[in-house]
Amino acid sequence: MFAPAGLGRWFRRRRFTRVTELDWWEGAELAGVRFDLVPAHHWSKRGLTDTCHSLWGGWVLTDSDGQRLYFAGDSGYGHWFSRIGRRYPGIDLALMPIGAYDPRWWLSDVHCVPEEAVQATLDAGARHMAPMHWGTFVLSAEPVLEPLTRVRAAWEKAGLERADLWDLPVGASGVLEWSAPSGARGATAAAAPHPASH
Template sequence: MNLSRVFLILLILCALIPFLRSKKMLVTLVIVASFGSVFYFFMYEKFDWKVEGFRSNPNLKTVRADWKGNPVNPQGRFLNDPVTPLPAFGELWRWQTETNPQKQEKKTDTFRLNVTKNSDFLHSNEDCVVWLGHATFFIRLNGVTFLTDPVLDSPSFLMKRFSELPVAISDLKNLDYIIVSHDHRDHCDEQSLKALAPQNPNAVYLTGLGVETVFGDWVKNTKIQSAGWFQAYQTDTTKIEVIYLPARHWGRRYLNDTNKNLWGSYLIRANGKSVYFGSDSGYGAHYQELGQWLGGVDVALLGVGAYKPEWFMSASHMGPKDAVKSAHELKAKRFIPMHYGTFDLSDEPLGDPYRALQELQKKPENQGFIQLAGVGEVVRL
């Protein structure tokens, strides 16, 4: 950030001070301006949004013939396709200073997810999907077991967990695969991965390019495969097939590693059955393209929370309406919503996505399509 911009920010601060009505407003202004300056410098000012080349894992098979690889900028940082720059400082400032129209509703909302304490599914052989909260699912297909984006407690003191786990962490053992879709802390949690590692010594970790550098030391496991979009992981394809696919999102673990590590979604397929795990994604043309390319999926697991204000969040998260639309475009037979009710990550009340989905269920095209699974509920495939 050059000195002229620093001077401009200081001038704006000085100009606003006389209009502040309280000490609290002054403190808020200083915090937002300071964070905004850092945000602008590290995430926007220094980031080059020009496509310079393409990256993939040369050791993995690319399953789409016309795919060049993931677009990267001149510094080798990943970009969405099409390129979607992160919000500018002015947009961040607007979000942090405008009034949340659901502020009072959020304060009084007592919604909690229904949790069924149940570990029987872990000892079964049937094909199933079980939501464990947020973006964590237990999936069994053709006898092969998966755990997606394991965040099994509060990732930090800033992120309180509002739903219990339906099983004890110690019960999550002898898994075949552990999926880590991207590096954000509500999807890639150090304590959860460290807890799972010793009780899953033979698990293979499936992630995106670069993300292995974040958690590799935590799990002390050399069985990590990192893929680019439209790349198939090395599995016993007579039993299971797993492909890393596009998502419209971004990556960052710290202040200066924006988009250093890739983000994505997953197709898990075996014996004519398929599960699409969408992880984090804003709405985009990739859903319709994937629906046409894949020819449909049995179940789509898509996020519906952390979506307000929509003008700010829609680039990286979907709300209920867009998620339902995306699931239809994927040609899914069933849609199970996720990424809501477990953590408070944005402006909407915890129960807002659930209530919106209940209304959407009433539409003829969504009856029997939207499955509002509870945490711990076994959904058979």
């Protein structure tokens, strides 16, 4: 189990025997895939008295061929997205949070609005975006389908290719097809997602 720093004990109490705690910008490898913990703007809490006693973050996964996925986790918008893109060039797919943002006076620091998620995808230099963190639970005041409607409008307004917004139906899955020119890795590889319901 790879976990943000400070969460090792929590996982061990739940019978995980092999736990590696990571700080931001640290990584570990498993079965040819590197997992790097990257910054996010949020907080952590597992109980009533442990607010911010452990780290929080997102993950960048890189396989041995250089295919790269960025899971932003729970985060507000900020400069860390472009910093992640500079440290991990050639992100093929970014999973970006688009929901639980209203009211803004309370949630703006910790949750992106859909328009910020599109900008964060651009800041990170990702080729494709998969919206997440919306529609599963009623956590905030916006209508349940509003995040998806807004992210589609923001994507179009930014002039991005519709096929690069991977807004799969709830419960669907897809395969990210990837091919690299001879000798290319990460930054020069081209990815083309093809949604497929299973």
